[in-house]
Amino acid sequence: MRQHVNPLSQFFQLPLSLPSKNVLFRNPHYPIHLDIGSAKGEFLIELATKCPEWNFVGLEIREPLVSLSEKKRKKLELKNLKFLFCNVNVSLEEWLSGLDYGQLKRVSIQFPDPWFKRKHFKRRVLNKNLINSIAKSMSNDGEIFIQSDILKLIEYMTDTIDKNIYFNRKNIGDFRFIDKNPYNVNTDRELFSLKKNLPIYRSMYIRNGLSFIN
Numbered sequence: 001m002r003q004h005v006n007p008l009s010q011f012f013q014l015p016l017s018l019p020s021k022n023v024l025f026r027n028p029h030y031p032i033h034l035d036i037g038s039a040k041g042e043f044l045i046e047l048a049t050k051c052p053e054w055n056f057v058g059l060e061i062r063e064p065l066v067s068l069s070e071k072k073r074k075k076l077e078l079k080n081l082k083f084l085f086c087n088v089n090v091s092l093e094e095w096l097s098g099l100d101y102g103q104l105k106r107v108s109i110q111f112p113d114p115w116f117k118r119k120h121f122k123r124r125v126l127n128k129n130l131i132n133s134i135a136k137s138m139s140n141d142g143e144i145f146i147q148s149d150i151l152k153l154i155e156y157m158t159d160t161i162d163k164n165i166y167f168n169r170k171n172i173g174d175f176r177f178i179d180k181n182p183y184n185v186n187t188d189r190e191l192f193s194l195k196k197n198l199p200i201y202r203s204m205y206i207r208n209g210l211s212f213i214n
């Protein structure tokens with residue numbers, strides 16, 4: 001399976017109309033946790049099993065990984081979880097506009113692809129527009145959780161969210177990072193990093209009460 005796709009290529013720039021929450025979930029009005037870059041889906045499968053009163057959506061740009069995750073989800077008959085294929089930088093905003101007011105409560109972006117070369121920074125999934133799309137739909141007190149084992153990347157991510165007026169960093173003061181994954185469920189890449197004893201940098205942001213201005 002190819003490791004990376006170029007999200008800026010013509011194919012991945014085509015907007016997809018994602019199915020509405022009403023057809024995705026058994027209880028379409030439950031609060032939503034969105035995981036961006038859900039890869040093989042293990043993180044959300046475990047969380048959805050533990051938290052039946054939440055709905056979970058995993059968004060992933062590599063279609064074979066979505067098929068694999070969906071296969072596992074179906075086998076477990078989880079009706080509060082769905083994996084969808086899309087480029088979040090192109091197709092997320094429209095889908096979010098179909099949610100109930102305040103329904104989006106959690107977004108996680110965990111170990112995103114680093115795209116180390118400066119000329120490739122624009123391929124990074126977390127950017128100003130994505131954070132604004134999330135801010136537009138998220139309820140007050142909703143949260144964005146980010147983590148990575150690459151210091152330069154998490155610095156770029158925290159800088160991007162720090163500049164956004166709609167989010168406040170939870171771990172303020174001297175503590176730029178938090179120690180623990182707040183969900184007590186690890187992603188694949190997190191498990192790999194823990195096993196290798198790599199440092200893991202984590203941050204949490206909370207949606208403040210400012211009304212979104214277009």
Ligand SMILES: C[S@@+](CC[C@H](N)C(=O)[O-])C[C@H]1O[C@@H](n2cnc3c(N)ncnc32)[C@H](O)[C@@H]1O
Pocket residue numbers: 005007036037038039059060061062065086087088089109110111112113125187188189190
């Ligand atoms: C390094 S993996 C991390 C996977 C998982 N979150 C973890 O922690 O194990 C990053 C994932 O984000 C996906 N991804 C990258 N850009 C994306 C985009 N624009 N839209 C959706 N998914 C994307 C990649 O295909 C990849 O599966």
